[in-house]
Amino acid sequence: MLVRLMYASRAADSVGTDELAAILRRSRQDNHASGITGLLCLSGGIFLQVLEGGRSQVSALYNRIAADARHRDVVLLSYEEIGERRFAGWAMG
Numbered sequence: 166m167l168v169r170l171m172y173a174s175r176a177a178d179s180v181g182t183d184e185l186a187a188i189l190r191r192s193r194q195d196n197h198a199s200g201i202t203g204l205l206c207l208s209g210g211i212f213l214q215v216l217e218g219g220r221s222q223v224s225a226l227y228n229r230i231a232a233d234a235r236h237r238d239v240v241l242l243s244y245e246e247i248g249e250r251r252f253a254g255w256a257m258g
Contacts, residue, residue, distance in 0.1 A: 167250065170216045170223050171243045174236040176207060184235070193256040201226060202252045212236060217250045 180188075185207055192205065201218035214230075216223045231239045 166220050167217065167247045168220045168223050169243070169245055169247045169251070170227055170241070172212075172214055172227065172230070172239055172241050174212045174230075174239040176210045176212055177235045177237055180207070180235050188235070196226075197256045199226070202250055202255050204252055204255055215252060217247065217252055 189205065196202065196218075199218065199222045201216055201222055203215040203217050206213045216226060227241075230236055
């Protein structure tokens, strides 16, 4: 079963351009291996991310993100079952 999860969080003060590039590199690699697609945006110190994939994989990733010190005030915006992906070709970016 596929799900789509969207959350927002405040970036920790330590998250700059280099840290964001490292997050994207790691996300693309790990998400591809886990069958997760989506996108990650950072603007004005706010992360907005969409994750799509299997329920257990997406839930596990969201729990890791919520515990990650680079994210503060994590808010779950939506979580729904989906019939198809909107970001099928996007490992993250």
